[in-house]
Amino acid sequence: MFGRLSNTRMPQTRARRAHAPDAASRPDRKAAILLAAEKLFAQYGYHAVSIRQIAAEAGVPPALVGYYWGAKHEMFHAIFAHWRSTIDERLSLLRAALDGPRPTVHDVVQAFAEPVLQLRASPEGEYYALLVARELMYRTPDTDRVLAEMFDPMAHAFIDALHQLRPEWPRARAAWAYQFAMGALLHHLVDYRVQRLSNGENTPNDAAAAPLLIDFITAGIQAALPTPASKETPP
Known part of the structure; x- marks a missing residue:
């Protein structure tokens, strides 16, 4: 060095x-x-x-x-490595959610998304959030090794949590749900067109949109992993 x-x-x-x-x-x-x-x-x-x-x-x-x-x-x-605390915070929130009396998919999604959305409050955090989004979307062998080391263990923890809440479905289906949730979160971080598409009524990365995004991801996961009362027999 x-x-x-x-x-x-x-x-x-x-x-x-x-x-x-x-x-x-x-x-x-x-x-x-x-x-x-x-x-x-x-x-x-x-x-x-x-x-x-x-x-x-x-x-x-x-x-x-x-x-x-x-x-x-x-x-x-x-x-x-400098931002490792954000991953630790997400895992800590996930453990707290699962240790609660009645953990829900919404609790898991909140632990998954909120710390990332809060990064946008500072310029430094915004750069990191954009970097993660860019490299996950346009990954290369050089960067993929770092991403796998840093993020794959956390991803497995969240997939396991979804499978724990919906054990009737295969874990592989929970992995799809996590993948779709990640797509929604990353797109929200990097796409600034909402201001133009809303005719100026919305601003990119508005903190007020965070609960809406969390509700949106929660509903998507619940549709992919419905509860036993409403789901069809797994294939």
């Missing part, structure tokens, strides 16, 4: 600053680089962004990108 900087030809004063940044500025520069990468990856995609572009966006020499974060794929992984 640090070898790249030592092999870079640069004036001694710059090298000294890169290897031993001022204690007060180091966290700021390191965080600025990660935020710049997150923003550019979200806007243009992982493969379309170079280290030099990340450095320019962060306002630092390109060598500092490698110094703090290593290669580009390591930085991509670091972004998701």
Whole structure:
């Protein structure tokens, strides 16, 4: 991780600053680089962004990108590790819902969607939400490894929860329901046409739309996994 900087030809004063940044500025520069990468990856995609572009966006020499974060794929992984708390929050809410006296599909969907929708409250969170949506929709072998590591265990937990609530249906059907729910959530995050399509009455990512989206996803899952009183015999 640090070898790249030592092999870079640069004036001694710059090298000294890169290897031993001022204690007060180091966290700021390191965080600025990660935020710049997150923003550019979200806007243009992982493969379309170079280290030099990340450095320019962060306002630092390109060598500092490698110094703090290593290669580009390591930085991509670091972004998701930085936001690991969002995944942990979703799983914590899911456990709390399932431990309740009468867990419902709505409870599961709320745990699934609410923390993601709340990310849009800050610019940094918005970049991350857009990055996740982009990379899940346009996944490549390089990025898919990170997504599988970070998100597949959580996906399995939610699929298992749906299967627990609707055990009469095969787990594979619950996996379809999760896939459809993910599609609705991702589309809501990335599609800004609602303002145009509503003739200006709706604004993209309006927080007031969150309960409506959760109700919409809940109804879809309930239609795909109906309760025994209303469902047909599983195939």
